[in-house]
Amino acid sequence: MLLAIITKNIYTAKGFLDDGNLVAIPTETVYGLAANGTDTEALKKIFETKGRPINNPLILHFTSLESMAPYVCGIPEAVKLLARNFWPGPLTLLLPKSSEVPEVVTAGSARVAVRIPNHPLTLDLLQVLDYPLAAPSANPSGYISPTKPEHVQQQLGDKIPLILDGGPCKSGIESTILGWDETFQPVIYRPGTITLEEIARVLNTTPRVNREAKVLLAPGMSSSHYAPQTPTITTKDVKSVIEQYEGKKVGLIAMKNSYPEKHVVKKEFVLSPNGSLSEIARKLYAAMYSLDTMDLDVIIIELAPDEGIGKAINDRLVRSSTSNTP
DSSP states (O other): OOOOOOOOOHHHHHHHHHOOOOOOOOOOSSSSEEETOOOOOHHHHHHHHHTTTTSSOOEESSSHHHGGGGGGGGOOHHHHHHHHHHHHSEEEEEEEEEETSSSHTTTTTTTEEEEOOOHHHHHHHHOOOOOOOEBBBBBTTTTTOOOOOOHHHHTTTTTTTTEEEOOOOOSOOOOEEEEEEESOOEEEEEEEOOOHHHHHHHHHHHHEEOOOOOOOOSSSSOOOBBOSSSSSEEEOOOOHHHHHHSSEEEEEEEEESOOOOOTTTTEEEESSSSOHHHHHHHHHHHHHHHHHHHHOOOEEEEOSSSTTHHHHHHHHHHOOEEEOOO
C-alpha cells in the first residue's frame, strides 16, 4: 500500500494541485484537504475521499482581499474592517459568490465561505497558485480533525498523494464562521478561537448565533462531527461519570486539574494545568486522537469553562460525544 509523500516543498504541492490532485495542507487551525477551488472534478475528489456529504459546503482559501475579489460580489466595508483585524487568521466569512465559484463549493448556496489562513507555508503555496484552494479538514467526514501531519497520514495517507508538512497546528480547532442575515446583521454560524466578543468590538454590534439551521448554511454545522470512534461522554462532573465505569478501560481528557481516580483511568490527558483556553484548544484534538487509538471502552472529556474560546471548545465537544451529562 502506497502512502502519501510528506514534504515541505510548496512547488511539489503545486505540481500535484495543478494536475487536479488533492494535497493535505497545514493551517493555523487544522490540516485541510486541498484542491483547486475552481476545478469541479478536483473538488469532487474531496467529497469522495472524505466521504463528505455533497450538501456540506467548502471554504475557499486566499492570500489577500485582492485575490479574493473575483470570487465574491463586492467586498463591503465591514469585511475590510474584519480583514484588517483578523486576517490572516481563523475567521471565515460568508459572502455573496460570483460566477467564478463552482456550485459544488457552495452546495448550491448563493454565498461562499472564504478566509485567509495564518500559516506561512500555506500562504507561500497560495502565492504561487493562480487559483484559491478549497480545503475542509483532512480527515474522514465526521471524524476528529487532524492537527499534525501524522494524523493525516494515518487517516487518509493511502488515499492522497501528498501531505505538506507545516508541523503542529497553532490554534487547534476550526475557524469561526461569520455571515450576515437578510437585514445585514452579523451572524456566527460556527464558533471558533476568534470570539463573539472580539467580533462585536470590531463591528460595534453583537452578532447573533445560529447553530440550528435546517440546511447546512456553512461548513461545520452538522450536529454530529469531530467524533472519535470510541464511545465518548462529555461532562462537567468528571468524578461521578468516572465512577460509573469501574472495571472498564477509561480514557480521560481533563481541562486543568488531574483527577485522583487513577485506578479507573487507563490514560489521562490534562490539557492546560494553568487553565489556558488557547492551550486547551491547541491540544484537544491530538489528545482525542491519541485516546481513540488505545482500544478503550469509553472516553470521558471534561467540558471547558463556557466563556470566550471555551464556547468553541464546548461546541466541538458536544458534537463529538455519544452522550452529554450535566
